[in-house]
Amino acid sequence: MERGLFTAWNGIRFFTGLVYIFTFAPIAVVVLLSFNDSMFGSFPMTGVGLRWFGELANNEAIVRAFKTSLLLGSLTAVISTAIGVGACIAIVRYDFPGKELVNTLLVAPILVPEVVLGVALLLFLKWLDFSRSFGVLLLGHVILTLPYVVLVVQARLYGIRRVYEEAALSLGANRMQAFLEITMPLLMPAIFAGMLFALTISFDNVTATMFWKSAGLETVPTQIFGMLRNSISPEINALGTVMIVITVGLPLIAGGVVRYFARART
């Protein structure tokens, strides 16, 4: 590589740095402003304090939205992963006619605009007189997250060699035992990743959720959207910081735990 300050590589490095700043500066500003003591959710900073985090905990609507989002996200993650893993095993480990089509069908929702997904499910379920709105949200979030779970788990399952299962089978295990004793433990990190993926997608979704929620039932993002109508209240910044800590912290902790157990085993 050539020396000097104005090399192509330095230019690339500089540009990359700018893109990183572009990516993180706005987020950093939200976190910074959430510690602002001022009455307003914008600059200038008048003092540093945790005041708005306290207000947040006392805001009933936000706490309720938080509970809804957590319950919705957890149920979505469990259901999506449970049905997605089954599908992946069928696709990766079995041969059957129409496999390509099935696979395409399962990941297709990724490329369907969320608005269309939102409209279609809303109209169909209303037509069926299915009016429990948490149920609508749950069904909707399952179909939103299923393709991602399928992609993540499938990629991992292709990497688990079949010979391990065959060894277990030849030693007298039946298929169920081979799966539970061999494949399942090896697949655990992918199942975990799939669940986390589903949880964060559900926790974050607003585009389709706006069609499925009913008046009294808000998730955290739709609650934020509703609050934005007036102006940016300082509570929104605090809520943003809390959400960043949860959605970034959770996967990092989970990653750490997985790595810890992986190390403990070997």
Added chain:
Amino acid sequence: MAVTGEKARPWILLAPSLAAVTLLLVIPTGFVVAYSFWQRTITGLEVPELNVANWVDVFTDGFYYAILWQSLRYAAITTVACALLGYIPAYFLVHTRFRNKALLILLLLLPFWISYIIRTLSWIHILGANGIVNYALQALGLSDEPKHMLYIEFSVIMGFVHAFLPYMILNIYVSLEGIDKSLVDAARSLGCTGWQAFREVTLPLSLPGLAAGSLLVFVLTGGSYITPMILGGPDNAMFAGIIYETIIVELNWPLGSALSIVLLVVLGSVVVLYTRFMSLSQVYKSFG
């Protein structure tokens, strides 16, 4: 008996997820098509009667054309901006000898985990009348009064690029990472300059990633309405936003259905066009 059981097993495993996709996506979408032909009476009730009034509305009202065109234009601008901004960082991440390369990649993926709505509204703090940019301009004496940078096309595009750039970088990264490095070495040893080797070898081989990223960004932007609602003004509405208004606010479900089908067909044709030249597996690869 055992043989038939073995044959049925994949279908048993697939049954729940196939049922979910069929009942929650395929049939509802078909239902939307049917619904778009229903009639809406003056009392606001929908009657299942074959009627093309909604479609006549959609195709004759110039308003819908204008909004659709605006949505596609925003999607195109966002895609090009993401490609221009995203290629160099992806290239950097593949070739850097930095020790904590994994950390840099993790940082790049971090926005995926950060709430879309928070990332969108954060731009109000940057571009708004009390935002950082105006604050800096006034502090430096470059401007006396706040510059109007929010609730216009510019802020909407900024929000889109910020939200969807990671998809582009990730897709380009995946395809650049897959290029055999010895190909570039071969080009260099045959007398290519670094730039020529890039133009003749690296760039063409990374096109699938660039195309996959562009498809994702285009389709995601084209179907958005939250970003223009938060960062745009009355002139920056998008087609998906019109669908939201029609369905949720005006409760005109038959017309909303027709508009949804239009959006699905338009963005769907972009996907189909893409599959004529590239494989969709490239798009899915980055999620795997």
